[in-house]
Amino acid sequence: xxxxxxxxxxxxxxxxxxxxxxxxxxxxxxxxxxxxxxxxxxxxxxxxxxxxxxxxxxxxxxxxxxx
Numbered sequence: 001x002x003x004x005x006x007x008x009x010x011x012x013x014x015x016x017x018x019x020x021x022x023x024x025x026x027x028x029x030x031x032x033x034x035x036x037x038x039x040x041x042x043x044x045x046x047x048x049x050x051x052x053x054x055x056x057x058x059x060x061x062x063x064x065x066x067x
Contacts, residue, residue: 006035006046013054029054 009028012021021028032054035047 002035002038002043003046006043006050010046010050010053013050018057
């Protein structure tokens with residue numbers, strides 16, 4: 001179920017306009033960071049991929065979101 005959740009978050013970050021999910025950035029970031037150390041390889045990979053996509057889309061705002 002965690003893998004499915006990470007895939008959903010990744011797809012929302014990657015394909016939706018970030019203004020549509022602006023109120024979710026913090027929740028997504030917390031989930032991605034929490035699951036980046038999951039015991040399951042596929043969950044970790046999806047979480048780290050999502051962190052990279054979110055960071056590249058937020059650019060200058062990333063340090064503010066990740067604090």
